[in-house]
Amino acid sequence: MSRKGILMVLSGFSGAGKGTLVKGLLERYDNYALSVSATTRKPRAGEEDGKAYFFKTVEEFENMIEEDSFIEYAKYVDNYYGTPKEYVQKKLDEGKDVILEIEIQGALKVKKAYPDTLLLFVMPPSAALLRERLTGRGTESEDVIASRLARAVQEAEGIEEYDYLVINDDLDTCIRELHGIIQSEHCSVERNQEIIGQMRRELKAFE
Amino acid sequence: MSRKGILMVLSGFSGAGKGTLVKGLLERYDNYALSVSATTRKPRAGEEDGKAYFFKTVEEFENMIEEDSFIEYAKYVDNYYGTPKEYVQKKLDEGKDVILEIEIQGALKVKKAYPDTLLLFVMPPSAALLRERLTGRGTESEDVIASRLARAVQEAEGIEEYDYLVINDDLDTCIRELHGIIQSEHCSVERNQEIIGQMRRELKAFE
Numbered sequence: 001m002s003r004k005g006i007l008m009v010l011s012g013f014s015g016a017g018k019g020t021l022v023k024g025l026l027e028r029y030d031n032y033a034l035s036v037s038a039t040t041r042k043p044r045a046g047e048e049d050g051k052a053y054f055f056k057t058v059e060e061f062e063n064m065i066e067e068d069s070f071i072e073y074a075k076y077v078d079n080y081y082g083t084p085k086e087y088v089q090k091k092l093d094e095g096k097d098v099i100l101e102i103e104i105q106g107a108l109k110v111k112k113a114y115p116d117t118l119l120l121f122v123m124p125p126s127a128a129l130l131r132e133r134l135t136g137r138g139t140e141s142e143d144v145i146a147s148r149l150a151r152a153v154q155e156a157e158g159i160e161e162y163d164y165l166v167i168n169d170d171l172d173t174c175i176r177e178l179h180g181i182i183q184s185e186h187c188s189v190e191r192n193q194e195i196i197g198q199m200r201r202e203l204k205a206f207e
Numbered sequence: 208m209s210r211k212g213i214l215m216v217l218s219g220f221s222g223a224g225k226g227t228l229v230k231g232l233l234e235r236y237d238n239y240a241l242s243v244s245a246t247t248r249k250p251r252a253g254e255e256d257g258k259a260y261f262f263k264t265v266e267e268f269e270n271m272i273e274e275d276s277f278i279e280y281a282k283y284v285d286n287y288y289g290t291p292k293e294y295v296q297k298k299l300d301e302g303k304d305v306i307l308e309i310e311i312q313g314a315l316k317v318k319k320a321y322p323d324t325l326l327l328f329v330m331p332p333s334a335a336l337l338r339e340r341l342t343g344r345g346t347e348s349e350d351v352i353a354s355r356l357a358r359a360v361q362e363a364e365g366i367e368e369y370d371y372l373v374i375n376d377d378l379d380t381c382i383r384e385l386h387g388i389i390q391s392e393h394c395s396v397e398r399n400q401e402i403i404g405q406m407r408r409e410l411k412a413f414e
Contacts, residue, residue: 121396127409146414153410159403164394167402177394184391187371187384189328195374196366202334203360207353 005033005092006185007114009100009107010178012122013152015133017168018101021122024175025099031182033091035100038064041079054084072102072109083110097182104158111161118185119162120178125169127152212240212299213392214321216307216314217385219329220359222340224375225308228329231382232306238389240298242307245271248286261291279309279316290317304389311365318368325392326369327385332376334359 012018025032038054040061049055056064061080064070073082083100091098100110111117124130134140134148159165164181168174185191219225232239245261247268256262263271268287271277280289290307298305307317318324331337341347341355366372371388375381392398 123402123406127406127413130410131413149410149413153407153414156403156407156410160396162396164391165396165399165403166394177390180387181391181394183384184371184388187373187388189367189369189372192372195330196363196372199330199334200360200363203337203356203363206334206338206356207360 003095003186004191005095006097006118006182006191007088007092007100007110007116008097008118008120008182009102009110010120010122011101011103011107011155011162012168013124013130013155014148015130016122016124017171017174018122020171021168021175021178022099022101024171025178028175029179031095031097033094033096033098035083035088035091035098037081037102038070038073038084039079039081041081056080071100071113072106074106104155104161108158108161116190118164118182120181121159121162121165122168122174123165125167210302210393211398212302213304213325213389213398214295214299214307214317214323215304215325215327215389216309216317217327217329218308218310218314218362218369219375220331220337220362221355222337223329223331224378224381225329227378228375228382228385229306229308231378232385235382236386238302238304240301240303240305242290242295242298242305244288244309245277245280245291246286246288248288263287278307278320279313281313311362311368315365315368323397325371325389327388328366328369328372329375329381330372332374 010018010022022034026034036050036052036054038056038061040056040058043049043053043055047053058080061082064082064084065073069085070082071085071088073080083102083106088098102110107119111119124133130152131149135145166174166177166181189196217225217229229241233241243257243259243261245263245268247263247265250256250260250262254260265287268289271289271291272280276292277289278292278295280287290309290313295305309317314326318326331340337359338356342352373381373384373388396403
């Protein structure tokens with residue numbers, strides 16, 4: 001079936017385990033590539049350029065905006081964050097399924113620019129467990145926890161924009177489910193127009 | 208994820224191996240039920256009522272039409288064929304994924320009556336192989352083969368109406384692919400509105 005790479009966005013509540021899921025997909029299967037975002041925020045201790053982020057100056061980032069080098073970008077507080085086109089396109093051309101781990105506003109921008117983007121949303125099995133995970137770290141104030149929950153409420157409003165919902169109850173099951181969804185997506189009629197066209201031409205040649 | 212049953216139609220060219228695929232799904236997994244069609248054609252030697260078909264008189268069949276007991280029905284040559292609603296609904300309510308093995312006209316009627324029906328199309332890996340399979344039986348005249356190929360050309364026109372395309376190259380792979388598609392479909396956002404609604408209510412209660 002279609003082995004052109006699929007562009008996908010993985011979103012979900014803070015505390016839903018997105019990072020661990022992405023790591024699992026990359027470790028277990030060889031068809032994935034993770035898009036690395038660019039940012040103007042300063043690297044933290046131990047952060048290497050090109051690993052979690054490509055670190056850019058404001059001038060560099062704004063030049064990239066000018067040159068239309070981002071699939072999507074946004075400014076949070078005083079820092080820019082964006083998804084560079086070049087790496088994503090290169091990996092898709094190689095047939096890799098490219099994962100973007102971004103939130104809903106970014107996801108919708110990506111979907112607008114690339115309508116065949118697959119949007120995946122990860123949820124914990126219950127709100128109670130989400131709250132537990134957010135508070136369980138034990139390091140956050142009540143205010144921070146409340147604001148995270150408020151954000152989750154807001155994010156939950158957008159789930160209908162997504163294609164699939166996965167519940168991160170058991171990590172292993174969830175990774176297999178995500179992989180299954182992406183494998184199935186390669187069989188969608190929309191993504192196999194070329195094969196269908198070829199079959200039609202061949203059948204007609206027999207008539 | 209959603210364990211309400213999914214109604215699905217499996218269509219595909221004659222010779223694509225639909226029957227074997229359905230048999231494989233039913234044997235390997237316990238989440239499937241096969242819908243048995245009703246017909247007014249006479250049973251052939253060895254055909255039991257309720258296995259391949261429910262055998263009905265014309266009067267019985269027409270009464271069932273009157274009573275709106277079919278999801279879809281059609282008349283071919285002089286015989287009626289139809290999909291009785293009752294069995295399908297019962298199995299869906301039990302949480303089974305119900306397979307209908309019907310052709311495109313029927314598939315589209317089912318989709319119209321039940322918009323969340325999943326439409327699956329099976330193809331052999333190439334038109335040459337399809338021709339080989341159709342002629343390989345060695346029992347058919349050139350005319351019959353030509354008319355089957357003509358029918359395949361016609362059926363191929365409708366593939367865009369389907370959701371997924373599976374290539375029946377290796378039987379085992381194809382069965383696993385079909386199963387994966389249906390499993391993934393249970394994770395679609397559309398089929399999980401209840402879980403999403405519940406998460407929203409729970410989150411709001413924390414605020």
